[in-house]
Amino acid sequence: MNLFKILPIFFLFFIACSSKPEIILNEIEQNENLIITTTNENKYVNFNFPKNFNANDTIINQELKKFSKKINYFELLNTQDSSFVNKIYSYFNKENQHPYRMFELNLSDTSKQVKFKIDSNKIHLLQQILQDDKTYINKKEIELIDDFSYIEDGQLLFPCPNIEIPLSLNLLPNASRKYRSGIHQGIDFAGNYDSEVRSVFDGVIIRSDLDYYEVSNEFRNDLLKKASIIQRTPSDIFVNILYGRTVMIDHGFSFTKDKRIISIYAHLSKINPKIKVGKNISRGDIIGNVGNSGTSDGAKGNRKSAHLHFELIIQDKNGERYLGKNIYNEELLKLLNRVFSHK
Numbered sequence: 001m002n003l004f005k006i007l008p009i010f011f012l013f014f015i016a017c018s019s020k021p022e023i024i025l026n027e028i029e030q031n032e033n034l035i036i037t038t039t040n041e042n043k044y045v046n047f048n049f050p051k052n053f054n055a056n057d058t059i060i061n062q063e064l065k066k067f068s069k070k071i072n073y074f075e076l077l078n079t080q081d082s083s084f085v086n087k088i089y090s091y092f093n094k095e096n097q098h099p100y101r102m103f104e105l106n107l108s109d110t111s112k113q114v115k116f117k118i119d120s121n122k123i124h125l126l127q128q129i130l131q132d133d134k135t136y137i138n139k140k141e142i143e144l145i146d147d148f149s150y151i152e153d154g155q156l157l158f159p160c161p162n163i164e165i166p167l168s169l170n171l172l173p174n175a176s177r178k179y180r181s182g183i184h185q186g187i188d189f190a191g192n193y194d195s196e197v198r199s200v201f202d203g204v205i206i207r208s209d210l211d212y213y214e215v216s217n218e219f220r221n222d223l224l225k226k227a228s229i230i231q232r233t234p235s236d237i238f239v240n241i242l243y244g245r246t247v248m249i250d251h252g253f254s255f256t257k258d259k260r261i262i263s264i265y266a267h268l269s270k271i272n273p274k275i276k277v278g279k280n281i282s283r284g285d286i287i288g289n290v291g292n293s294g295t296s297d298g299a300k301g302n303r304k305s306a307h308l309h310f311e312l313i314i315q316d317k318n319g320e321r322y323l324g325k326n327i328y329n330e331e332l333l334k335l336l337n338r339v340f341s342h343k
């Protein structure tokens, strides 16, 4: 084995060892149902409670606010500027604001454990906003602070009648998709093969694969091999092949004036012949039927693993992102259940 092969291994070993947070238990709060532990000077806060205890957001946010007041921002931001640090404290003093982000959720039969850690991206973004350095606020930071609040409660119709948001995180946005070296940008709705799919909102049809035919499994696998070499899903492979038989709808600026929103319905088995590019469509109109086109089962010609892959893409002057990007676990489920309705 030559030195160039060994060096990266040492490097990875070093990274693995050095990035582990040093856990120093420095505070324990307890009431009969809720046990809170914090580590590393309140940089990590863990909540432990019985499964049947209703630890709602208000309780958790109140507790996180308490701990956020004890954070040493001078050290965290490496600054001596006390007026600036005071601005940060007062920002996080506002209702519903705290510097933490949930990063782990553990459920057992009897208890629930939710772990939060300081969201350094949020704090550094805030630092730049307070210093009014707008050039720093690039695409990535805008994505990090998008909470999709411009989509009203129940504004989107569930695309498959009577099918709810799946509970498995693997079927939701941000899940990893190893087979194509990518990230899942949508929601996989568990509709049966050939069950109806409908438009989530009024709009104009911008793609309708009425003349779709399935590619061979060999061709599909060959494209996936190319994706694995470049370690990401290239947009052409994703949009032209992996989506399968697809409809896309442009909802324009109907949600909010500076954001264009489109919806994507992939892996369809059939498309309603009336769904033609350029035609208007209303919320609830039938687009087509659930299928598995574009998947490996579709390419093999069977009806296994049928589902609707649905995406909502938001575009603005800073770029584009999918509904749910950078939102995880319970917060993600809450967001998706908030924006969809069956009526």
Ligand SMILES: [Zn+2]
Pocket (backbone or CB within 6 Å): 184, 186, 187, 188, 308, 309, 310
């Ligand atoms: Zn999917």
